Amino acid sequence: xxxxxxxxxxxxxxxxxxxxxxxxxxxxxxxxxxxxxxxxxxxxxxxxxxxxxxxxxxxxxxxxxxxxxxxxxxxxxxxxxxxxxxxxxxxxxxxxxxxxxxxxxxxxxxxxxxxxxxxxxxxxxxxxxxxxxxxxxxxxxxxxxxxxxxxxxxxxxxxxxxxxxxxxxxxxxxxxxxxxxxxxxxxxxxxxxxxxxxxxxxxxxxxxxxxxxxxxxxxxxxxxxxxxxxxxxxxxxxxxxxxxxxxxxxxxxxxxxxxxxxxxxxxxxxxxxxxxxxxxxxxxxxxxxxxxxxxxxxxxxxxxxxxxxx
Amino acid sequence: xxxxxxxxxxxxxxxxxxxxxxxxxxxxxxxxxxxxxxxxxxxxxxxxxxxxxxxxxxxxxxxxxxxxxxxxxxxxxxxxxxxxxxxxxxxxxxxxxxxxxxxxxxxxxxxxxxxxxxxxxxxxxxxxxxxxxxx
Numbered sequence: 006x007x008x009x010x011x012x013x014x015x016x017x018x019x020x021x022x023x024x025x026x027x028x029x030x031x032x033x034x035x036x037x038x039x040x041x042x043x044x045x046x047x048x049x050x051x052x053x054x055x056x057x058x059x060x061x062x063x064x065x066x067x068x069x070x071x072x073x074x075x076x077x078x079x080x081x082x083x084x085x086x087x088x089x090x091x092x093x094x095x096x097x098x099x100x101x102x103x104x105x106x107x108x109x110x111x112x113x114x115x116x117x118x119x120x121x122x123x124x125x126x127x128x129x130x131x132x133x134x135x136x137x138x139x140x141x142x143x144x145x146x147x148x149x150x151x152x153x154x155x156x157x158x159x160x161x162x163x164x165x166x167x168x169x170x171x172x173x174x175x176x177x178x179x180x181x182x183x184x185x186x187x188x189x190x191x192x193x194x195x196x197x198x199x200x201x202x203x204x205x206x207x208x209x210x211x212x213x214x215x216x217x218x219x220x221x222x223x224x225x226x227x228x229x230x231x232x233x234x235x236x237x238x239x240x241x242x243x244x245x246x247x248x249x250x251x252x253x254x255x256x257x258x259x260x261x262x263x264x265x266x267x268x269x270x271x272x273x274x275x276x277x278x279x280x281x282x283x284x285x286x287x288x289x290x291x292x293x294x295x296x297x298x299x300x301x302x303x304x305x306x307x308x309x310x311x312x313x314x315x
Numbered sequence: 316x317x318x319x320x321x322x323x324x325x326x327x328x329x330x331x332x333x334x335x336x337x338x339x340x341x342x343x344x345x346x347x348x349x350x351x352x353x354x355x356x357x358x359x360x361x362x363x364x365x366x367x368x369x370x371x372x373x374x375x376x377x378x379x380x381x382x383x384x385x386x387x388x389x390x391x392x393x394x395x396x397x398x399x400x401x402x403x404x405x406x407x408x409x410x411x412x413x414x415x416x417x418x419x420x421x422x423x424x425x426x427x428x429x430x431x432x433x434x435x436x437x438x439x440x441x442x443x444x445x446x447x448x449x450x
Binding site for chain 2: 103182223290
């Protein structure tokens with residue numbers, strides 16, 4: 006365990022030293038990953054489905070605020086849908102517009118959930134999202150994760166709609182539009198995940214605020230358990246096709262990721278390095294304020310404090 | 316060699332500069348408005364968003380059910396339908412307006428509190444400078 010703390014301390018030191026560069030690199034790789042996955046899953050528009058375009062947009066995202074990754078990912082999804090059919094583009098545009106107009110305009114900080122939740126589905130670890138958002142957010146984050154699930158299933162449906170639309174070539178535009186909207190809205194698996202994740206976010210968020218020892222640990226374990234039970238019950242009720250084996254394996258992986266996340270983000274007095282500039286009558290000041298990182302020795306000497314668990 | 320730089324003042328100025336670079340930027344932007352202006356502006360924006368969303372949902376509903384609606388349009392009570400649409404719009408936009416009012420009122424109070432702390436630090440800094448000039 007001591008080694009883990011040492012590794013963590015070393016990583017934090019490196020992160021705090023090169024924070025600006027690391028943040029830009031994270032934004033770049035996140036954009037690269039998201040756009041590449043969208044191209045791989047949809048890929049209907051040849052102009053977008055090219056490495057130079059993806060790299061150029063990812064580089065742009067590295068320089069812009071993180072929210073722009075969500076914007077470009079949404080734009081890629083809408084353009085690919087348009088290349089597939091106008092009806093698909095209208096449905097996807099409507100879904101994204103409603104999400105941003107009705108909810109994310111109030112909580113712009115949670116917008117990343119629309120990007121990270123679909124990515125977690127692609128990597129087979131969707132169960133980690135409600136736990137992480139329950140830990141870092143508020144019960145309202147249930148809506149953010151829910152919209153992320155809707156975004157994933159919308160993209161997933163459009164990615165498999167090509168054959169359906171080909172078979173409906175002789176049908177009217179309205180019939181094709183109806184088939185796409187039905188496919189997006191009447192998806193039992195999506196409904197199960199939206200409801201189960203909402204319950205999990207609320208449970209995790211409430212437990213981690215309780216003034217009890219190891220509240221964060223109990224919140225993760227309780228959240229994973231609630232999530233599994235909710236998914237099982239709701240999938241039976243909704244008659245949704247959800248793999249129980251995948252649920253167990255995904256939940257174990259989600260628990261491991263959530264504990265690693267807690268170790269790195271919540272177990273220390275983490276605060277970013279600040280670089281500030283100011284002046285008074287006599288001097289210009291270029292100050293770099295580096296946060297004090299708590300070492301293992303000071304941690305073991307301290308008595309129990311409920312805040313330790315945060 | 317003794318430095319001419321006052322450590323306490325640098326710490327205070329660093330905290331203030333850090334505030335200006337982070338949450339202070341948002342707090343200062345919010346407090347540029349009067350409370351009523353800030354809240355009203357955002358309530359109006361929320362109602363505009365709700366209006367666009369409502370008509371978007373309505374357009375999707377009409378297009379989805381276009382065949383049935385075209386068949387029923389001659390037998391439909393258009394006045395009652397119109398009243399129902401206006402009522403649902405008023406409830407929808409009104410609910411959003413109320414949510415926006417609560418959210419942005421809280422946000423303004425948060426910004427005001429942080430800016431008050433910042434102003435207190437500013438006064439402390441001026442006092443330090445005054446003491447230094449007099450001493």
